[in-house]
Amino acid sequence: MERIVSPNEPKLSTAGQESLPPLSIGLWRHRNVLDLDDFLSDEIALVFEIADGMVEVLARDVKKVPTLRGRTIAIMFYEPSTRTRASFELAAKYLGADTVSLDSAKSSVAKGESLIDSLRTLQALEVNTIIIRHPCSGAPYIAAQHLQTSVINAGDGCHAHPSQGLLDLYTIKRKFGDLKGRKVVIIGDIMHSRVARSNIWGTRSTGLHVVLCAPKTFIPQGMPEMLEKCGLDHVSIEHNLDHALEGADVVMPLRLQKERQQSGFISSIREYVRLYQVNGERLKKAGPDVIVMHPGPMNEGVEISHDVAYCNSSLIEQQVTNGVAIRMALLYLVSGVRN
Amino acid sequence: MPEKILLNSSDIERALVRIAHEIVEHNKGAKSIAFVGIKTRGVPLAQRLARIIHNMEQVDIPVGSLDITLYRDDVTSLGFKHVVQQTYLPFDITNKQVILVDDVFYTGRSIRAALDALMDLGRPQTIQLAVLIDRGHRELPIRADFVGKNIPTAHNEEIKVFLNEVDAVDKVAVRRLDGENSEPK
Incomplete structure (x- = not known):
């Protein structure tokens, strides 16, 4: 008679059953996340597997793990945003990273500093990952070219998110x-x-x-x-x-x-x-x-x-919650890549 | 070097039965016990221990699984390689006698991570540690409360626990890692 309260989770593969080969973190090649056009389906599967673990963290009373303790993540937004920005910031904080948030209106951008100079300054401040949103398509690519730091695109113009x-x-x-x-x-x-x-x-x-x-x-x-x-x-x-x-x-x-509908x-x-x-x-x-x-x-x-x-x-609300888990997974993955 | 079998299926079973008795004796019964297996192979071991104690004491013991990836101390070092998995604790660990279960006790670093993870999930009354194999080479002041078998090893040897639930076979094997062919653990 088996009446043990045991985990009935689907993940643990049991003998005799067919199971897919385990996903290996070695699949991950991206120092930067700029668009999904160069993502393999295994890489997407890896992000989702890790996001599953993050969903569990988000369901806890104490939603904080020490994984990225000691790392700094800069969040640069050159365009207004509520959910993406809050989502990235919370994702970083739940993983234990420190964040610095810059928005164009309150930073040196208002004094005329160029994008690349702003980015180089952040890099000189030893930031580990830069999350950037910019109204110009391709801006995160320019950032990635000029930096050794990881760059995550949080939306660039009409191009990618x-x-x-x-x-x-x-x-x-x-x-x-x-x-x-x-x-x-x-x-x-x-x-x-x-x-x-x-x-x-x-x-x-x-x-x-x-x-x-x-x-x-x-x-x-x-x-x-x-x-x-x-x-x-x-x-x-x-x-x-x-x-x-x-x-x-x-x-x-x-x-x-x-805002774009004036032109007919x-x-x-x-x-x-x-x-x-x-x-x-x-x-x-x-x-x-x-x-x-x-x-x-x-x-x-x-x-x-x-x-x-x-x-x-x-x-729609589920999307917002899942968004935090996905961004935690992305931050976790890019943190492990050799610069 | 070909692998050498240290324990077979019935050796593993006998060790688990003994550990189960020790756990019940140490905790004066099994009433407030909960098992938490460390992924991957600690989980089926925890389930087996719960089943053995159930047969002895007719008590249902909750079993959870713990993924410690997010608590490891080598994540931010270069080239880490661990996929985060789900932690599944279908019960509150607060005020329980939590028995952590793992397959091999080596440096103590994964237990350190597991302790941190458990503390984030509640406030157990005690945390005890049961392992199938203690292979030596502790690097932290942590030791197991219940040990299936002590097996002194060298650093260049690998102890591998195979369990039916995961590997379709029950055995514990040792093999030497020779230079290039070695697969780092």
């Missing part, structure tokens, strides 16, 4: 397990969205099918050719939201970036709402287990209706 791409995929993975044949619909301003771009790279070779749904003006010119050229054949483009949502497993409306990409916000808002009525066309995600911040009543944002299928 790798930690967001990873946390989105992680959220989908935790919900569905097997991703094969699942349909992800990303709706809205693809043109200006670094989240969409990183999600396209991140979902490559996962078995997910990604549908980009937007008015023609929001799809960059030459996008179909680019997708083909890069071998991203899991992505397709659809202009009609009702068609796109049919059987969808993940629905991800993007923020309508009002859409005729009016009201028309955009009518054609592209994800609302309760439209969501009925999606699959039975559909989840709603949003990279935030939301314009409630524009790209997403209030009822959908807070419905039971919405994992």
